[in-house]
Each structure stands twice: as C-alpha cells, then as structure tokens.
Amino acid sequence: MTRIITIGGAQLGPIRRDEARSAVVARMIALMEQAARRGVQMLIYPELALTTFFPRWFMEDQAEVDAFFETEMPGPETQPLFDRARELGMGFSFGYAEKAVYDGRLRRFNTSILVGPDGEIAARYHKIHLPGHSEHEPWRAFQHLEKRYFEPGETPYMSTELMGGKWAMAICNDRRWPETYRESALRGAEVLTLGYNTPLHYPLAPEHDHLQAFHNHLCMQAGAYANGLWVVGVAKAGREEDCDLLGQSCIIAPTGEIVAMASTIGDELITADCDLDRTQEIRDHIFNFEKHRRPDMYPMLTRQSNGQ
C-alpha cells in the first residue's frame, strides 16, 4: 500500500490589524480550493492564521487582547473553512490564539489543530517554546509579548495517526529547538507541521537580521534529516502592520532537502507528494534510534536547571 500523501503549505501574506476573521477565512478557503485542484490531501496554514500577529503590541486592556482569541473552534467565522474542507475531503491544520477552560480555569494558549478529512479535530497542540518577553519594552521597534499573552503548553509533542500517517505539530519558535523534532520522532511522528510568524528584524541581536532566512531553513532541514521526518514549515509573510515577516514556506524531505518552497511573500500555495515510507531510509539506517542512539549519555538534556 502506497503511503504517498500530497501535502500543501498555504502561506498567508500579511493580515491587517482591522481585517475581519471572515475576510481571512475567505483567503484561506481560496487557497484550499486551489490546493484541491492540485490534489492536496492535507493543507497546512501558518501560526495565528486568523489574525494579525498581535503580540507585537503592548496592550493593557485585556478585552483588547482577547479580541484576537477564539473561544470556540470551529466558531461562526471559522465554520465555513471546516465545511469547505469536509466537502473537498481535505485534512488541514492551522494555528490560532485559543481562550478556553483547561483544568477548571480559563487559559490562553498559542494553539494549533490538526483536522481530518472528515472535518473532526484529531489533535490539538499548545505551543511549548514561547519566545519574547512578558513586560513592555518600549525601546523595541515592535514588541514580542508571547510570554505575556499566552501560557506555555504543558503537554509534550505528540504523534497522531491520521490518513495512514503519523503527524506531530509544533509552532514557530519550536522549530529552532532540536528537541522538538527528536521528541516528536521518538513518538513515531512521520510529518511535523510548523507554522510561523518570523520578523526579519530581531531587536535583541540585529547583527543577525540578514541570517533570518538561513536560520529558518537550517533548523528545519537539520531537524528533518536528524529524525527522518517530513517537515512542513508555513509562514505568515510580508509587511504586516509595519513589521516585515519572513516567507520561504517550505516542504522538507526526510533527507533534509527542500522539495517545495514559496517564492513570494503573499498568499501562496506550495505542494509536494510526500512518501511517508521515505522516513525509513533514515530511521532504518544511519539514525536507527534503537541501534545507535545513546540516551544514557545525555543526562543534561532533561535536567530541570541548566547548571554547568
């Protein structure tokens, strides 16, 4: 039985702060219909796909912040996306700001969901590595207040069976941590989806700004190769409210090779036929974990304090 799945990456161009959810969902549906014409079976959208990247602003009024959050999924504005996907028989994944009750209290997460071709949510992931800061830092050209507006996820990466494959989700900054790929792969994941919003300007080390595109691909390609994973990295791209965001959405084979890449910074579809059995070219041989890995030699990796 062949396990070739046609996967699409639906890069989104900038979303205005005042852009309605319905307008964004219409853009997402347009990409989905284009994807259907190209035979896509699973379509991946970026992180916080429904709104502008709001952590770039310091907001003191919680109601103003909460306007960027979803309290139900699907909700009235996202239901058309779910409906169209079910009609097309297409699975999909996207990120959004989630406000919901967990453990008996109202909490906020940077969330991604994986939806099957039946329109049912098969898995939900809460971003583990929240970058940025939690207090207002007016010296920055723009803020990165993920640590203020979200709680960090408390569930490790997982692997979800769907459409004959094993899927894991991660979000944006997660992709820079080798642990993301390894933890997912050790749980059997064959495809890792990664939505991102990545400014070209990094206020803390602007001397690295010219390396953003290099670092973006470097960490995803290395994560794919070192784990024999398909990686689908999808950007929100372009100039969004005076902030330039990286594009270069890509699909990466388990060899680390980029097999599809966006070449605009707007709404753009990329696709690839992903043979999930190709993960074995890596995992049965050079990175046969059972045979070659040495977990007893990595004591620091799970130590709580990174003392030296």
Next chain:
Amino acid sequence: MTRIITIGGAQLGPIRRDEARSAVVARMIALMEQAARRGVQMLIYPELALTTFFPRWFMEDQAEVDAFFETEMPGPETQPLFDRARELGMGFSFGYAEKAVYDGRLRRFNTSILVGPDGEIAARYHKIHLPGHSEHEPWRAFQHLEKRYFEPGETPYMSTELMGGKWAMAICNDRRWPETYRESALRGAEVLTLGYNTPLHYPLAPEHDHLQAFHNHLCMQAGAYANGLWVVGVAKAGREEDCDLLGQSCIIAPTGEIVAMASTIGDELITADCDLDRTQEIRDHIFNFEKHRRPDMYPMLTRQSNGQ
C-alpha cells in the same frame, strides 16, 4: 579581555594502510608549522589521525587489529608532535585508536585528546556514537566495523577549560546527533571539535550518496547555531585505499555560518579567528536556555528504550 583564539583545522589527505606512524606524524608537524606561521593557537586534526581508517576491513586476527592502536600517548612515534607543539606554544587535538586499561581491564576506544600549549593532555574523550556494524558483511564494498573494534564511550560529553575558553570534543558520527551539541553546550562548552572519516558511499542507503557533503555541513551548522557554539569539523579526506572520503573541513561560527573551509581533499590547513564571546550573541538571546528551554517537555530524550 579579548577572547579571540586563532583556531586551525588540519585536514589530512589519505593515509595508506602501510604508511608508518612516523610519516603521518611528519605530515602533521608540517601542517603545525604552517599553522604557526598563520598565528594558530589551537590546531585540530581528524579522527584516527595516525593511521588509515582500518574499520573498513574485517580482520579476524586481533594482533592485526591491534597494530592500529596506540598503547601509550604520547608514545615514541607521537612524541615529536607533542615536542614541536610545546616549542611553538600551540594547543592541539587529534583522534586515535586507544588500547588502555580502564576499570581494571584492557579496553579499546575511538579516542580524541585535547592538549594544551604546555604539551599536557587536558582532556580525553571516548567516542559515544559508534556507527556501522559488528559482524562481517561481505556484500558491502567496504566494511564499517567500528562496533566490532571499539567499545562505546561511557562518559558524556564534557567541557574543559583551556586557554581562556571551554572546549568539548566529539568524533565523526557524533556530529549527526543533535544531542552531542546540546549536551556539550549545557555543560558550558564554547568550542566543539569534531574529527571525521566519512566515506562518500554509504552502503545501506546509496541513494543518499550525493548528499554526503550537504549532510556533513547541515548537521554541524545546525548544531553550532542551535547552541551558540563554535564548531571545528576536520576531515580525513580523499581516496584512501579505494575508499573515497569526504573533505570540506570547516570552521563554523555560533551563527551557523561557515567561516573557513577546505577546498582540496589532501593535507590542508584552514584557520579562523574565533571570538569565544560571540557565543553570547546566541545564548543570551534567542537560545537563552534558562529562559526559553523546556526540559520538562522532552521526556523521551533520555528514556532508555525508544518505545513509542
């Protein structure tokens, strides 16, 4: 106080099976003298630098195998290298097959040592990730019997203070495992040295042969960037006893950028001025481990069985 150290990589071309240790050491000294003229303070040689890469042959006679091992370091043949380095005030590191008593019994390791400018051995490392196989597999064009001839190292990566910096060593296949860089960095290492002997042909997955150079740099660049480490990767290169070995020795900055690279497959020196304080551009910000890393979210990484 500046912490710029001029580091050299001394790539070695092929070593014949019947080449005398004294001849190899003479080649190493020639590279060392060239390095001195270029201001090198620490010179890195490849894995198993003193002999041909003997695990490519199946040998039943242990005496034949043992002829490739060193029983003392320095020994009569390597003493001139130590002497010349001390005269030049240069630190150095190289790999060799070590046969020595540990824990009361005679054992064999794929070893690397770090030697200070005073000529004293400051650290010793036993290769943790031994690739290949332990039984004769005649179908291969050449063997890769590291699992037969060596025991795996039993001490995790370390960090050794020397010349105002913190150094860690790894060897060849170790560089393909993200854990190598992370464990070293969590112990404070600022420079990771990596000698390698890497055939262009990988018998288990020859469909990846054309990717050897890509994978070599990918894993080292990603490891450098994800950990804010300087990485010095040094090859034994060229056609050695009918086996083609990858060259492309390189020095990689903590940004992941290759700042020096060999362009031959013979004996060749590469050098770079490595500012150890540049590790902080990464570690104080995007990969501030204390602030952003989530060790509690990586439970599988140190689990002994990689069950799913």
